[in-house]
Amino acid sequence: MTTRYKMTIAYDGHLFHGFQSQPHQRTVQGTVEAALKKMTKGKNIIVEGSGRTDAGVHALGQVIHFDYPDKEIPPARMICALNSMLPLDIVFKECEIVNSDFHVRYSAKGKWYRYYVSLDRFVDPFKRFYTGHYPYPVDIDKMKMAARDLLGTHDFTSFAASGGQIKNKVRTMYYVNVAKNEQSNEIVFDFICSGFLYNMVRILVATLLEIGRGKRPVDDIPRVIMTKDREQVRETAQASGLFLYHVFYEDVPEKYRLDRE
Amino acid sequence: MTTRYKMTIAYDGHLFHGFQSQPHQRTVQGTVEAALKKMTKGKNIIVEGSGRTDAGVHALGQVIHFDYPDKEIPPARMICALNSMLPLDIVFKECEIVNSDFHVRYSAKGKWYRYYVSLDRFVDPFKRFYTGHYPYPVDIDKMKMAARDLLGTHDFTSFAASGGQIKNKVRTMYYVNVAKNEQSNEIVFDFICSGFLYNMVRILVATLLEIGRGKRPVDDIPRVIMTKDREQVRETAQASGLFLYHVFYEDVPEKYRLDRE
Numbered sequence A, B: 001m002t003t004r005y006k007m008t009i010a011y012d013g014h015l016f017h018g019f020q021s022q023p024h025q026r027t028v029q030g031t032v033e034a035a036l037k038k039m040t041k042g043k044n045i046i047v048e049g050s051g052r053t054d055a056g057v058h059a060l061g062q063v064i065h066f067d068y069p070d071k072e073i074p075p076a077r078m079i080c081a082l083n084s085m086l087p088l089d090i091v092f093k094e095c096e097i098v099n100s101d102f103h104v105r106y107s108a109k110g111k112w113y114r115y116y117v118s119l120d121r122f123v124d125p126f127k128r129f130y131t132g133h134y135p136y137p138v139d140i141d142k143m144k145m146a147a148r149d150l151l152g153t154h155d156f157t158s159f160a161a162s163g164g165q166i167k168n169k170v171r172t173m174y175y176v177n178v179a180k181n182e183q184s185n186e187i188v189f190d191f192i193c194s195g196f197l198y199n200m201v202r203i204l205v206a207t208l209l210e211i212g213r214g215k216r217p218v219d220d221i222p223r224v225i226m227t228k229d230r231e232q233v234r235e236t237a238q239a240s241g242l243f244l245y246h247v248f249y250e251d252v253p254e255k256y257r258l259d260r261e
Helices: A028-039 A075-085 A140-148 A200-212 A220-227 B028-039 B075-085 B140-148 B200-212 B220-227
Strands: A003-011 A058-068 A090-098 A110-118 A152-155 A170-181 A186-193 A242-248 B003-011 B058-068 B090-098 B110-118 B152-155 B170-181 B186-193 B242-248
Touching: A003 A028, A003 A075, A028 A058, A028 A075, A028 A090, A075 A090, A110 A200, A140 A170, A140 A186, A140 A200, A140 A220, A186 A200, A200 A220, B003 B028, B003 B075, B028 B058, B028 B075, B028 B090, B075 B090, B110 B200, B140 B170, B140 B186, B140 B200, B140 B220, B186 B200, B200 B220
Parallel strands: A058 A242, B058 B242
Antiparallel strands: A003 A058, A003 A090, A110 A186, A110 A242, A152 A170, A170 A186, B003 B058, B003 B090, B110 B186, B110 B242, B152 B170, B170 B186
């Protein structure tokens, strides 16, 4: 008899080789599994994540689940136990006991990614692990306009890096937002989608930045989508700016469902 | 014939063993001196800092000077040249050519240090290198009240760690501020003083936090000052929360000169 725990975690990705376990690499999954092994005095517990963030990518609201084989532990105590055993670049924020038919990946209804880009000429030392860097003049209105063309249901093949194993590349983009933070001289991109393909956010950000800089026409997104050709976009924004912000397990709320116009 | 450059730099201190050069350690001074040596094809140039920040302490407005032996380089180009050669945890922000009687340490009229304390129960992974951590309830009004007793000219011996070489420990505290940022659940301390003794800010913060937590009476500061006894305060707040914010080379402005009451 095991107990399934759903937990929300945050991590600073800059010292992890991504979420997914890999031999001889420090990963989020491997680090959490090691803590659980210690807690259970040697039992191997598999940790499932809502998605696999890449090396250097951060999470504010990653969700994991695992089946705990020993005596059930109340959620608040599970949070304390894991936080006391984990290194400081991961923190456990929320915990609930769920039915065994809940699955962090298959039960997810949508995901929210956020991307920060610093426009500073030189990299701010305090942002080097936590923003992308694009020291060029960009037209924010052009990017806002172009981003709207992502809304709706499309085959996003052109925005998926090779290496993903998923055949069906049709996804529904519910929400996009491009905002300039004048004080920090940053652009913040938000994307809420039914699901994201491999490197999709980073490729989308790179494309929008090219539009903002005038290297692509503002109406280029529908054309790129239509080609279903990854060669149309060669740039991928840096991992450092990317944050998995939230995973939705209920339908994406109405306020985050934008119309295309 | 050399040219004296005054430069303002920022650095993320968490991967430096402090400002001051030390054998076999990565330091800010050592890193900048190495870049200058490369620029001048092997010349040894000594970099002077306005003060020596400890291991893990950050700077937003540290000031340095050095005498450049080769052909004078315009300030904007000096900034670019150094930023292109330095690792990303240091950035050169401002540069001016000054008279040779200017000295970053002796010409300074005051310094501004800022300290961030997170009150979160668990350490936020994104703050672990950039805040102190104090997961206890604190009374902000008590700390504000107590901080006022630091204003004015005092012998700060009780707040200086041993190890400093300076005999005269009389300093003038011009400005103190204690503020709670509700959104980030942080306390921000600001101190502007004619000069700071070894570990002084971190000892002051630790003392104020003890007052906020009710472990010391709110009127304890005048008593501690009077004793001139370092044993009165045993705590030193973590290096991670401390930022050298600004160095004044003109008189500290009137708006930062608070009356004691």
